[in-house]
Amino acid sequence: MTQLDPSSPANPEGHTPPKGGVSFYQAARGWKSWVFTLDHKRIGIMYLASVLVAFLLGGIFALLVRLELLTPGKTIMSAETYNRMFTLHGAVMVFLVIIPSIPASLGNFILPLQLGAKDVAFPRLNLLSYYLYVIGAVFAIYSMITGAVDTGWTFYTPYSALTPNSVISMTLAVFILGFSSIFTGINFIVTIHALRAPGLTFYRLPLFVWALYATALMQVLATPVLGITLLLLIAERVLKVGIFDPAMGGDPVLFQHFFWFYSHPAVYIMIVPGFGVISELIATFCKKPIFGYRAVALSSIGIAIISFLVWGHHMFTSGQSVVASMIFSFLTFLVAIPTAIKAFNWVATMYKGSIWLATPMLYALAFLWVFTIGGLTGLFLSTTATDVHLHDTYFVVAHFHYVMMGGTIFAFFGGLHYWWPKITGRMYNETLGKWSWVVTFIGFNMTFFVQFIMGAKGMPRRYYNYLPEFGPYHSFSTVGSWILGLGFFLTAYCLLSAIWKGKKAGDNPWGGTTLEWHTSSPPPLENFLTEPRVSGGPYDRT
Amino acid sequence: MTMPSADGTIFLPPQASTVAVEVDTIFYFIYYLCLLFFLLLGGSALYFLLKYRRREGGPEPVPISHNTALELAWSIIPLILLVIMFAWGVKAFLNLSVAPRDAMEIHAYARRWLWEFEYPDGNKSIGELRVPLGRPVKIILLSQGDPGGNVIHSLFIPAFRVKADALPNRYNTLWFQATRLGEFQIFCTEYCGAGHSDMLAKVVVMEPDGFKKWLDGLNRPPEGMPLAKVGEELFTKFACVTCHKNRADNAAVIGPSLIGAFGRTEGLADGSSVVIDENYLRESILQPAAKVVKGYQPVMPPFQGTLKDWQVTALIEYIKTLKQ
Numbered sequence: 001m002t003q004l005d006p007s008s009p010a011n012p013e014g015h016t017p018p019k020g021g022v023s024f025y026q027a028a029r030g031w032k033s034w035v036f037t038l039d040h041k042r043i044g045i046m047y048l049a050s051v052l053v054a055f056l057l058g059g060i061f062a063l064l065v066r067l068e069l070l071t072p073g074k075t076i077m078s079a080e081t082y083n084r085m086f087t088l089h090g091a092v093m094v095f096l097v098i099i100p101s102i103p104a105s106l107g108n109f110i111l112p113l114q115l116g117a118k119d120v121a122f123p124r125l126n127l128l129s130y131y132l133y134v135i136g137a138v139f140a141i142y143s144m145i146t147g148a149v150d151t152g153w154t155f156y157t158p159y160s161a162l163t164p165n166s167v168i169s170m171t172l173a174v175f176i177l178g179f180s181s182i183f184t185g186i187n188f189i190v191t192i193h194a195l196r197a198p199g200l201t202f203y204r205l206p207l208f209v210w211a212l213y214a215t216a217l218m219q220v221l222a223t224p225v226l227g228i229t230l231l232l233l234i235a236e237r238v239l240k241v242g243i244f245d246p247a248m249g250g251d252p253v254l255f256q257h258f259f260w261f262y263s264h265p266a267v268y269i270m271i272v273p274g275f276g277v278i279s280e281l282i283a284t285f286c287k288k289p290i291f292g293y294r295a296v297a298l299s300s301i302g303i304a305i306i307s308f309l310v311w312g313h314h315m316f317t318s319g320q321s322v323v324a325s326m327i328f329s330f331l332t333f334l335v336a337i338p339t340a341i342k343a344f345n346w347v348a349t350m351y352k353g354s355i356w357l358a359t360p361m362l363y364a365l366a367f368l369w370v371f372t373i374g375g376l377t378g379l380f381l382s383t384t385a386t387d388v389h390l391h392d393t394y395f396v397v398a399h400f401h402y403v404m405m406g407g408t409i410f411a412f413f414g415g416l417h418y419w420w421p422k423i424t425g426r427m428y429n430e431t432l433g434k435w436s437w438v439v440t441f442i443g444f445n446m447t448f449f450v451q452f453i454m455g456a457k458g459m460p461r462r463y464y465n466y467l468p469e470f471g472p473y474h475s476f477s478t479v480g481s482w483i484l485g486l487g488f489f490l491t492a493y494c495l496l497s498a499i500w501k502g503k504k505a506g507d508n509p510w511g512g513t514t515l516e517w518h519t520s521s522p523p524p525l526e527n528f529l530t531e532p533r534v535s536g537g538p539y540d541r542t
Numbered sequence: 543m544t545m546p547s548a549d550g551t552i553f554l555p556p557q558a559s560t561v562a563v564e565v566d567t568i569f570y571f572i573y574y575l576c577l578l579f580f581l582l583l584g585g586s587a588l589y590f591l592l593k594y595r596r597r598e599g600g601p602e603p604v605p606i607s608h609n610t611a612l613e614l615a616w617s618i619i620p621l622i623l624l625v626i627m628f629a630w631g632v633k634a635f636l637n638l639s640v641a642p643r644d645a646m647e648i649h650a651y652a653r654r655w656l657w658e659f660e661y662p663d664g665n666k667s668i669g670e671l672r673v674p675l676g677r678p679v680k681i682i683l684l685s686q687g688d689p690g691g692n693v694i695h696s697l698f699i700p701a702f703r704v705k706a707d708a709l710p711n712r713y714n715t716l717w718f719q720a721t722r723l724g725e726f727q728i729f730c731t732e733y734c735g736a737g738h739s740d741m742l743a744k745v746v747v748m749e750p751d752g753f754k755k756w757l758d759g760l761n762r763p764p765e766g767m768p769l770a771k772v773g774e775e776l777f778t779k780f781a782c783v784t785c786h787k788n789r790a791d792n793a794a795v796i797g798p799s800l801i802g803a804f805g806r807t808e809g810l811a812d813g814s815s816v817v818i819d820e821n822y823l824r825e826s827i828l829q830p831a832a833k834v835v836k837g838y839q840p841v842m843p844p845f846q847g848t849l850k851d852w853q854v855t856a857l858i859e860y861i862k863t864l865k866q
């Protein structure tokens with residue numbers, strides 16, 4: 001166990017601190033107990049609910065996009081509607097779902113528990129983050145729909161500048177969301193520094209905490225660039241100084257630099273928390289400490305640092321200087337090393353383990369396979385010569401869906417199943433969980449694997465219409481998306497039905513070792529009845 | 543097993559340029575490395591899963607904290623492979639970025655939503671780029687001539703493995719040397735709005751003699767062909783079909799339908815009206831913003847200076863044949 005100190009008076013029975021008491025759900029009741037709550041657990045649950053609603057929305061947009069692509073030319077909607085649809089899908093999924101998914105929902109709920117803390121360092125700021133997220137989300141969807149934004153989630157100028165004003169209100173929405181992200185980041189950094197239980201040194205932290213720490217650093221450092229971009233856009237509109245608009249002497253490619261300076265680190269803001277979840281799952285379900293703990297912990301920080309220096313790999317065909325492209329290519333390859341180290345360490349942890357194939361572990365395995373494909377296909381895109389051919393084709397679409405969906409979303413689902421008994425106190429139906437996983441896994445690979453092939457063959461992305469030769473790939477992918485949709489539906493039913501039908505889970509159904517498993521499910525308001533003391537590594541079992 | 547091939551593979555389109563061979567070789571080098579690492583990682587995961595599955599009364603797990611030699615190995619070996627990938631990629635990238643000095647220069651102008659090409663003798667073609675076989679060709683790209691404001695486009699020729707963005711404020715270039723006769727697809731790969739996926743064109747690789755003859759032929763209409771028939775071909779070639787309905791099976795709605803248009807009285811955006819005759823059509827092709835039909839956006843690019851008189855006449859003759 002997170003070796004609790006047996007000599008401490010707080011742990012009278014050796015490894016087991018006192019548990020019981022009323023759960024945080026019972027500690028207060030009524031709508032006010034949610035809306036004005038300062039409890040990180042309730043805020044985490046509110047985030048979770050909001051993220052899942054956004055995920056449903058983004059998923060519906062995705063299914064509509066794929067349905068339109070079932071046949072070439074018009075299937076169900078016009079080109080204009082299609083362009084708005086993929087913009088909504090991308091923006092909702094990136095800004096409202098994937099970025100906040102793991103850190104803001106699971107992170108909020110689990111982080112203080114894993115630290116043995118009563119709450120995050122700044123509970124009020126935490127609530128403010130949540131409301132900023134809600135305001136930003138509503139504002140984003142409102143401005144996209146009323147402004148008929150059809151720019152794609154990347155908002156490239158000068159195309160986006162032609163849609164009057166909507167790009168500003170959209171960036172403003174993203175800016176508000178950014179502040180939510182920055183506040184959560186600051187909160188987590190301070191919490192991790194200041195509120196660790198006695199004896200919980202940095203190298204005794206669970207790897208999920210390390211991952212959240214690296215993510216928080218990136219959120220705090222990268223997001224302000226988005227704010228600067230917004231100010232420049234406004235300055236250009238109001239003061240008529242040419243910054244991005246070529247009609248006023250500006251440079252549209254400069255926008256791409258700004259955008260990717262934020263959005264590339266954002267890619268790691270999206271995936272690094274997933275790495276953390278996977279480490280927890282593999283440690284628990286293999287019943288072993290993570291192989292090469294320090295390497296896995298520090299590689300998250302390594303990724304965070306390098307991620308700031310690679311943005312130009314999105315611009316190899318933009319006319320950027322050849323030397324710049326070479327440097328960005330090289331730095332991009334460097335990110336592959338810490339990522340590869342993690343993958344090898346996870347697999348090595350399975351060696352001589354005692355592997356329990358429960359649903360969370362299935363998601364961890366799916367992550368290992370699918371994320372490996374996503375990561376490896378990134379090599380084709382970091383290599384300058386092959387990227388020229390593959391850039392802006394479906395190969396890229398497939399690549400980032402393997403990373404973002406197969407990576408982050410599978411890790412998120414794995415984490416949800418893993419911590420569901422801790423959050424709700426109830427166990428989901430394991431058989432249903434496994435079947436949902438099977439359907440999701442098959443649907444995912446059907447939808448996206450063919451996209452690698454058609455992309456390499458030359459099918460450009462963001463196309464409403466396509467040549468007949470690409471027809472079979474598109475139809476196959478669309479059918480895959482229906483199976484994937486069914487998988488999500490089953491997963492949602494599996495988790496939600498557990499709340500009213502599930503058996504009582506018990507405090508530690510998986511035999512987890514980290515601190516959250518040392519308190520009741522669901523935890524009491526103060527998380528722990530007595531402050532835990534720690535004297536060993538996070539995954540030790542002696 | 544799949545290997546780079548001139549006729550294309552399950553992943554890659556046919557190779558039709560000198561750089562394609564090297565790009566494909568790198569592609570497959572990376573591909574097999576990826577396959578190897580995927581099998582190594584994914585395969586070991588699967589093997590461990592089956593071997594160390596938790597069983598009643600099975601062995602207790604053995605905690606192993608780390609193994610420095612192993613960890614160094616899986617950091618350093620990938621690093622070496624990545625450096626090879628990087629260096630090889632850069633070598634080919636320099637090759638495909640820097641055009642030979644003696645390359646023939648062709649300007650490419652991108653606008654929503656068509657490609658226009660201007661040859662060294664000043665002749666232009668729309669929707670098709672004709673080039674001689676075996677000669678380096680440098681394409682100088684610019685986004686221009688769009689009445690609604692120029693946006694970024696990108697010229698992509700899969701069979702040549704080349705791509706470059708067309709920017710509004712700066713020239714960008716790409717080059718290739720075609721190694722095969724025939725027609726190859728051109729796509730626009732930078733999202734540019736409603737007609738993005740119809741912003742297509744063809745590269746036609748010709749014998750050098752045939753290319754010279756074709757270029758010369760641009761100066762006058764083809765002989766022995768009715769003008770309306772010539773116009774019909776131009777209507778597709780110049781991408782008029784992307785926005786204007788000319789047949790029942792064309793669903794284009796961005797511009798007004800031309801079926802039965804000739805002789806019709808049309809309401810204009812400024813409230814006045816006009817009878818569609820030869821001169822209105824001519825003006826609408828050369829300066830479309832002058833009299834925009836009510837209910838449509840002034841997005842059509844002007845063709846003044848792009849089309850030759852005989853081409854305009856042929857288009858008008860064709861439009862006259864479009865009856866209800």
Ligand SMILES: [Cu+2]
Nearest residue numbers: 264267311314
């Ligand atoms: Cu990137």
Ligand SMILES: [Cu+2]
Nearest residue numbers: 695730734741
């Ligand atoms: Cu375009």
